[in-house]
Amino acid sequence: MVRKCPHCGARHPKGTLRCTATGRPIAGDPEMVGRLVANRYHLVRLLGDGGMGAVYKAADQVLRRFVAIKLLHPAVAExxxxxxxxxxxARAAAAIGHPNIIDILDFGTEGARPYMVMEYLRGRSLSQVIAMDGPLPVRRAATIAIHTLAGLQGAHxxxxxxxxxKPANLMLVVRFGDRNFVKVCDFGFAALLVGKKDTKSLTPERTLVGTPAYAAPERLRGDDRRDPRLDVYSVGVVLYEMLAGRRPxxxxxxxxxxxxxxxxxxxxxxxxRADLDPALEQIVMRAxxxxxxxxxxxxxxxAEALFPFGGLKVPFRDDQPSDSFTMEMMRIKARETRHRSSTGPVPKPSTLPPSALPPRPTSRPPARQPVRRPAPKAQREPTSDADMTQRMSAEEALAMIRQLDAEAARRSSETAVAPEPQFDGDIPVDVEAPVHVSDETTTSEQSRVGDAPAVAKRALSPALPDEKTPGGSYSGAVVLAILRFVARKFGERALKDVLDAMPEHARAPFVHGIDADxxxxxxxxxxxxETIDSRLGDDDLHLVxxxxxxxxxxxxxxxxxxxPPAPPPELLVAEMPSILKKVVRGVELEVRRVGRGYGRLELVERDEPSLTLAVGLIGFLARSLERFxxxxVEVNLLSARALGDPQTLIDMSWFA
Structure with missing residues (x-):
């Protein structure tokens, strides 16, 4: 059997990887054209191929649009x-979500061959442009480099x-009237900059990845450290090649x-190139x-250094942040503003001593009494909700917890990435099941604040509130962690200014000193x-x-x-009510539902509901899930009693 080169038509023996006439890979199979992949993508043309796989143009039969499909070669797929x-x-490119990064639309397996579906780009690669046009005008080269750097910053x-x-991995397309818009492609050698649970190396140690001519010197010296400046160097080589018409x-x-x-x-x-501005030459040489x-x-x-030469300033940051937590804070703040306007101004805090002062009143309506008693069904989630969880029997619940225990034990005994725990349904919400978190960072030193003012170094001298104290209390360890956060992010002087701005009765515990116990x-x-958010932030709940x-x-x-170590996040959510009891008194959590990758909790407060507490709990839950x-992770405040809703409900979702 012979294999035909898709570029020149020459025939080669089976197993030949490159055409002897063109030197190009011939692993792409032209006979795949006309076939249907995943019963949806009709292959219409072979676009290119390489050592790993071939890329085809395909017609999406469902959405009636053209896409590009990369299919691994059969031998590689083994x-x-x-x-x-x-x-x-596929995961790396899909996770970035930047206009200068190619969009990944789908992933799957056809037979034994994995495939990846990408947006179809109508344009030319930068390598084709340089080969046909030679050295590029300064403005065009700088614009292309800026686009590339914008996409890279998004990835970093x-x-x-x-x-x-390299130029072959940069596609020039027309977007928004810009004919030099860049799409960064081929994340086949991508790596994570920070350690995560799935970062085991797929490349033998001290093996060079990428193309040597564009690799940074330290990579050729065997330095495997992952640093964004590796990519900065490669863009420097690409920019040099665009300006000079050849690599350095x-x-x-x-x-x-x-x-x-x-x-x-x-x-x-x-x-x-004698006509270059010396300043531009220095910029390239620094890279x-x-x-x-x-x-x-x-x-x-x-990129900022190139802006004077590029003519087009590509935004590196959105005008408004678009991460889920920022958008959630904006939504909650808008609701709070509307609620305040409908209920009148917030009363000013009293100057009475703490012994005579109830918890600070807010503009929220009075809480329904008694709060701790289960609310009538009409005030809880409607039973018609199609996603409502059905409670299990005690026997079923215990069986589910035992299943989670076995999964946790299996995870703790494995050194490689463990599979996700398998769930037949939701975890029961009324079973006492202990949780353990494994993490390298300990809190054994949290009774001491090394970089916070002395306000947190002595035992609290006033009488400590107990579980029956109206308004509740926080454990000293949690409060010390908040003080550390402020001191490290803003400095000790800023923390002192925050404490000085607080009313005397609220400041007293911090002046006397706080112990972890x-x-x-x-x-x-x-x-x-609240003072931290208003004085050090923008009073927009972000610092809450x-x-x-x-x-x-x-x-x-x-x-x-x-x-035991490494339990699934789902178990953390199931045990969060018992965890919260150990660090906060006067409030309770009740699990409404929890399953693989999602959960819902209700915050039950004894006294006046607090939006500050609800928003702080969002951050608490998010960080805890990340540690597990x-x-x-995405945590949303579905409703809040502090904003006039019947309940305070918090939804969570994540990938495990």
Whole structure:
């Protein structure tokens, strides 16, 4: 059997990977054209191929649009590491969500061959442009580089390093009237910048990934550290090539090329193009520095230096943040503003001593009494909700918990990434099941504040509130974690200013000092957090959320004490009511539903409902889930009694 080269038509014996006439890969199978993949994508043309797989143009029969499909070659698909790398490529590109990064639309398997569906790009690769047009005008080259750097910054912000940037992986398309709009493609060698649970290397140690001519010197020296400046160097090489029409280093052998990249300075750009501005040459040469510390610190800084030469300023940050927690805070703040306007101004806090002062009143309507008693069904979630969880019997509940226990034990005994726990349905909400969190960071030193003022170093001298105290209280460990957060983020002086701005009765516990084993009145901690948000933030609830995340750090000892290492996040949600009881008095959590990747809790407050407490709990839950290995955590405040709703309900979703 012979194999036909899709580029020149020459025939080669079976197993030949490259055409002897063109030198190009011939693994792509033209006979695939006309076939239907996944009963949806009709392959109409072979676009290109490489050592890993072939890319086809396909017609989406459902949405009636053209897409590009990358199919792994049959021989490659037999290698588990190659398949896993291919899946990582899809996940990495899909996770970025940036206009300068190619969109991943679908992923699956056709027979034994994995495939990835991408947006179909009508344009040319930068390698084709340079080959046909030669050196590019300065404005065009700078614009292309800025677009590329914008996409890279988006990837780096998501913790993803490309590691194989070159002109062949940069597609020029027309977008928004810009004919030099760049789409960064091929994340086949992408790596995570920070350690996560699925970061086991698929490449042998000290193996070069990417293309040597565009690889940073440290990579050719065997330095495997993941640093955004690796990609910065590669863009420097690409920009040099666009301006000069050739790469800074070329050699007939890999050994000679590696020696030049590691040791020789790049030839001055103006020796190859005399009309260049010396300032632009310095910008490019800084990107090509041998020592990473001498390069531009990140992609955004490199792009900012190019703006005077590019003519087009690409925004690196959205005008308004669009992450889920920011949008959630904006929604809650808008609701609070409307609620305040409908109920009148907030009363000013009293100056009475704490012994005579109830918790600070708010503009919210009086709480229904008694709060702790289960509310009538009409005030809870409607039973007609199609997603409403059915309660299990005690026997079924215990069986489910035992299943989770077995999964946790299995996870703790494995060194590789463990599979997701399997659930037949929702975890029961009325079973006492302990939880344990495994984490490298301990809180054994949380009774001491090394970088916070001395306000948190002595035992609290006033009488400590107990479980029956109106308004409730927080554990000292949680409060210390919040104080640490402020001192580390804003400095000790800022923390002192916050405390000085608080009313005397709320400031008193902090002046006397806080110990990790003490308890601090809930109204005092609430006033602390609200003052932090108003004085150090924009009074938009963002720092309330961050304070909640910090509070979770102070509660991890309680979580770790409950169950063996590495339980699934679902078990954390099921046990969150018992965890909260150990760090906050005067409020309760009730589990309304929990299943794989989702959960819902109700916050029940004894006294006047607090929006500050509800928002802080969002951050607390998010940080706790992240510590339990959950990814892409999203926590939403569905309703709040502090805003006039019948209940305070919090929804959570995540990937495990």
């Amino acid at each position: 290698n588990p590491s190659s398949v896993e790398r291919f899946q990582r490529e 912000d998501r913790g993803i390093l490309h590691r194989d940037l 280093f070329d050699a007939p052998t890999f050994r000679e090329l590696a020696r030049k990249v590691r040791k020789e300075p790049p030839p001055p750009l103006r020796e190859r 090509l520095a041998k020592d990473r510390e001498d390069r531009w610190p990140d992609a955004e800084a490199f 003490s308890w601090v009145a809930l109204f005092a901690v609430r006033r602390l957090v 959320l961050e304070a909640g995340r910090a509070a979770a750090e102070g509660a991890f000892d309680e979580m770790r004490a409950l169950r 290995g959950a990814d892409d």
